[in-house]
Amino acid sequence: MMDMMTIILVFLLNSFSGDAAPVAASERLVLPVARADAPPSLAVQVVVSRQDVRVDGEPVLSLTEAPDAVTGLPVLVAADATEVASGLPTLRARLVAKAERLAANAGVDGAEGVQGKLLVTSDASVPYSILKPVLYAAGEEGFGDFQFLVRPRAP
Amino acid sequence: MGLRRPAAEDELNLVPIMNLITILIPFLLLSVQFVGLAAVEASLPTADAEPEVQAAATEPLTLVVRLTAEGLRVRGAEAILGADAWIPCLGPCGDVEDFDWRTLTERLGRVKDVHPDQQTVFIVPDAWVSYGGIVAAMEATARRGSGERAPLFPRTVLAAADAP
Numbered sequence: 621m622m623d624m625m626t627i628i629l630v631f632l633l634n635s636f637s638g639d640a641a642p643v644a645a646s647e648r649l650v651l652p653v654a655r656a657d658a659p660p661s662l663a664v665q666v667v668v669s670r671q672d673v674r675v676d677g678e679p680v681l682s683l684t685e686a687p688d689a690v691t692g693l694p695v696l697v698a699a700d701a702t703e704v705a706s707g708l709p710t711l712r713a714r715l716v717a718k719a720e721r722l723a724a725n726a727g728v729d730g731a732e733g734v735q736g737k738l739l740v741t742s743d744a745s746v747p748y749s750i751l752k753p754v755l756y757a758a759g760e761e762g763f764g765d766f767q768f769l770v771r772p773r774a775p
Numbered sequence: 776m777g778l779r780r781p782a783a784e785d786e787l788n789l790v791p792i793m794n795l796i797t798i799l800i801p802f803l804l805l806s807v808q809f810v811g812l813a814a815v816e817a818s819l820p821t822a823d824a825e826p827e828v829q830a831a832a833t834e835p836l837t838l839v840v841r842l843t844a845e846g847l848r849v850r851g852a853e854a855i856l857g858a859d860a861w862i863p864c865l866g867p868c869g870d871v872e873d874f875d876w877r878t879l880t881e882r883l884g885r886v887k888d889v890h891p892d893q894q895t896v897f898i899v900p901d902a903w904v905s906y907g908g909i910v911a912a913m914e915a916t917a918r919r920g921s922g923e924r925a926p927l928f929p930r931t932v933l934a935a936a937d938a939p
Contacts, residue, residue, distance in 0.1 A: 622789055625796045632803040652871075652907035654914045656813035668906070695903075739814065744871075744907030748900045751909075752935050759819040766933070767814035770910055 652744040654770040663737035663767060664718050666754060668746050670696060673711065673754055676718065680711040683750065696750055708757040715761040738763040815913050817931040820897065835890045838928065840879065841936075842900040842912055844868055847879050852886045859885075871908040876915040880927070884919055887927050896928035899936055909933070 648669045667674045673681040682699035698704045722735050738758050742751060755766065839850040846863040853860050859882055866873040887893065896916045900909055919925045 622793065625793065625800065628800055629796055629803075632800065651812070652910040654813075654815060654910050655918065656815045656914075658814055658816075660812060660814040742906040744905060744910075746906045747902060748904045748906075748909060748935075749902035751906060752902070755819060755933065756935070764819050766817045766819075768817060768906075768910055768913070769812055769814055772811055772813040 649741065649743050650745070651741070651769060651771045653773050655773045656770050657772060660739050660767050660769055661737065663739040663765075664715065664722075664763060665739045665741060666758065668740070668742040668751060668754065670743050670746065673750075675711060675714040678714060680714055681708065681754075696745075696747055698750070704753055708753055711754065712757055712761050715758055715763055719762055736762055737765045737767065739767045739769060741769040815910060815917070815931075817898075817913060817933045820932050820934050834893050834895055836886070836893050837897070838883075838886065838893060838895065839897040839899055839934075840883075840912060840916060842874065842898070842904045842908060844901060844903070847874055849879070849882060849886075855886050855889050856882055871905060871911050874908065874911070876911055877920070879912075880915045880918075880920055883916055883927050887919075894928060895930040895932060897932045897934045899934045901936070 648671065649667070665676050667677075670683060670685075672679045672683055681703055683696055684699045685694040686697045687693065688695045703710065719735070738755075740751075740755070758764070758766075837851045841848040841850065845868060846861065848862070849856060849860040862875050862878050862882065864873045865875050868874070883896075898909065898912050898916065900912070913931050916927055916931065917929050918927055
């Protein structure tokens with residue numbers, strides 16, 4: 621009995637180790653499906669749901685639905701248009717703080733591998749009009765290597 | 776003598792460690808991630824993405840795939856594809872499934888056959904295209920058809936027609 625429990629414990633602990641990034645799961649996100657087998661690596665995480673944009677769990681931009689000026693159909697837009705027009709300063713400040721913290725931890729195990737990397741977790745239906753300013757702002761703050769999170773397609 | 780003999784029959788008390796393990800195992804089982812996740816990589820055409828941009832500069836083509844409201848357009852390889860550089864939508868072009876990804880992969884395969892050293896593709900989606908559409912475009916441009924694993928253009932640069 622004791623032997624069996626020890627084996628199970630070691631197996632479970634081993635399955636938790638490795639370089640894969642801890643990814644925040646959310647019921648509000650429907651990830652796209654794609655052929656991909658590379659696990660996400662450690663990186664600063666940006667999560668774009670249909671409700672908001674978050675950097676490492678902290679909300680930086682609220683999103684809402686509004687009728688399109690041409691078609692009248694509801695489209696996803698930023699709740700605060702001035703935030704986007706001014707270049708997403710809250711998101712930039714959060715990323716700058718993250719970059720400074722990573723730079724301060726340079727030499728600490730794993731910190732250097734994270735620098736410049738952004739793990740983008742987005743709902744599949746979020747339009748590029750929302751993603752584009754987020755990605756470009758991140759790129760201008762030094763996070764230009766993107767990993768887009770997907771659900772791997774069954775082989 | 777009053778010396779106590781080492782009792783061979785004295786057993787090690789394993790109850791505390793078994794209690795601990797019994798608590799740990801359900802906790803770890805509950806934390807197991809049963810849905811596997813994967814990542815596809817991309818970069819931006821900025822100075823921060825220098826390796827990709829520099830690589831693109833040394834490659835034979837500046838290959839661009841535009842995702843528009845009418846369909847897919849491959850730029851930079853018109854000499855190879857001719858009129859086939861234009862791939863209209865299968866349906867009303869309002870969703871990811873309406874784009875003809877299979878044809879895009881086949882036509883990019885023809886480009887790859889002519890320029891096997893080409894690694895980079897620029898993907899330029901219209902503003903309405905969803906994240907799912909962008910990922911589908913990356914999938915269609917990265918590898919050949921479903922049965923084959925041969926790479927097409929695995930280095931993706933995500934660009935915008937009107938960068939902010």
